[in-house]
Amino acid sequence: xxxxxxxxxxxxxxxxxxxxxxxxxxxPRAGFKGRCFRRGHIISADDIDKLLNLGKDSLYALEVGExxxxxxxxxxxxxxxxxxxGTDYVPEPCEGKxxxxxxxxxxLRVDVDALEEFNMLGQVMCATRHRDSLVAAGDTxxxxxxxxxxxxxxxxxxxxxxxxxxxxxxxxxxxKRARAALIITGNEVxxxxxxxxxxxxxxxxxxxxxxxxxxxxxxxxDAGRISAAINRGAAAGADLIILTGGMSVDPDDxxxxxxxxxxxxxxxxxxxxxxxxxxxxxxxxxxxxxxxxPACGIFHANTILDLxxxxxxxxxIIGRREIARLGHGGLCLxxxxxxxxxxxxxxx
Numbered sequence: 001x002x003x004x005x006x007x008x009x010x011x012x013x014x015x016x017x018x019x020x021x022x023x024x025x026x027x028p029r030a031g032f033k034g035r036c037f038r039r040g041h042i043i044s045a046d047d048i049d050k051l052l053n054l055g056k057d058s059l060y061a062l063e064v065g066e067x068x069x070x071x072x073x074x075x076x077x078x079x080x081x082x083x084x085x086g087t088d089y090v091p092e093p094c095e096g097k098x099x100x101x102x103x104x105x106x107x108l109r110v111d112v113d114a115l116e117e118f119n120m121l122g123q124v125m126c127a128t129r130h131r132d133s134l135v136a137a138g139d140t141x142x143x144x145x146x147x148x149x150x151x152x153x154x155x156x157x158x159x160x161x162x163x164x165x166x167x168x169x170x171x172x173x174x175x176k177r178a179r180a181a182l183i184i185t186g187n188e189v190x191x192x193x194x195x196x197x198x199x200x201x202x203x204x205x206x207x208x209x210x211x212x213x214x215x216x217x218x219x220x221x222d223a224g225r226i227s228a229a230i231n232r233g234a235a236a237g238a239d240l241i242i243l244t245g246g247m248s249v250d251p252d253d254x255x256x257x258x259x260x261x262x263x264x265x266x267x268x269x270x271x272x273x274x275x276x277x278x279x280x281x282x283x284x285x286x287x288x289x290x291x292x293x294p295a296c297g298i299f300h301a302n303t304i305l306d307l308x309x310x311x312x313x314x315x316x317i318i319g320r321r322e323i324a325r326l327g328h329g330g331l332c333l334x335x336x337x338x339x340x341x342x343x344x345x346x347x348x
Contacts (some may be wrong), residue, residue, distance in 0.1 A: 012048060034094075084109070097141070104172060178239050179215075184198050226337055242291065256280060256292065261339050271330075278292075
């Protein structure tokens with residue numbers, strides 16, 4: 001670690017001195033932790049008692065030296081390299097740190113391998129939210145800083161190179177505002193024996209992500225009719241097709257075969273998430289996503305659909321590998337008080 005060249009000056013003798021770094025105040029009673037004095041502040045006689053109360057008996061005059069960087073200058077270089085497309089940051093370090101924010105609503109992307117390599121350098125750090133998190137414009141998604149007050153320039157350059165080669169450690173993929181065709185299958189609903197419960201659930205989930213249900217069609221458990229409904233939805237201009245029901249193992253569960261008959265290529269049938277083990281992703285020849293939602297989507301507040309739908313709306317192709325990776329963190333605990341997405345479900 002690069003040791004700064006410094007001269008200790010008693011606080012009572014520091015009037016007129018220029019602070020070399022931000023000074024932090026922690027006040028548990030007031031629930032406050034933050035910058036009390038800014039780098040570059042000129043110490044006055046009125047500041048002495050405050051500094052003593054912060055435990056600062058001495059201050060330091062620093063000589064950064066050639067080939068070294070102050071923590072603030074390092075943070076600026078790191079943030080510029082870490083921030084990928086769809087992100088933003090204020091180029092003004094606070095207590096040596098810079099936060100990176102989402103510039104738009106969307107899904108957070110994190111290059112986890114590059115992040116690990118970056119943090120392995122030891123004198124710099126970056127912390128992020130979980131990848132694939134839903135974020136809104138202005139949300140903090142990452143923070144970075146140098147660990148020591150003075151850091152070697154070559155190490156900062158190496159860290160910035162790792163982040164830059166990855167196109168940024170973090171980025172935000174914006175949501176596409178989809179017009180969805182909703183195809184509700186099942187003889188019991190089609191013949192009016194029971195009232196459909198899927199439509200309001202799907203409408204709400206899409207609306208929360210800035211999309212809409214543009215077309216609703218009910219079909220019996222008939223593969224040909226379901227297949228025709230899929231084609232009608234595509235012809236009507238839907239850029240997302242969602243099918244509900246008929247995803248299990250009974251003889252009349254024909255949704256999967258209907259999707260294949262419509263010419264779609266199945267990306268994954270069956271998932272590593274509970275609830276949602278019978279979930280399906282597929283794509284029509286023009287790339288239109290087709291999602292098959294099993295019956296658990298009615299009963300459970302959050303299912304695999306809540307993990308996959310935002311990523312689909314952000315333009316990601318979801319296939320077998322993407323579904324398989326959801327197994328780590330893919331077990332919903334069914335808490336009495338649901339706090340999703342502030343919970344382990346879907347977090348890897």
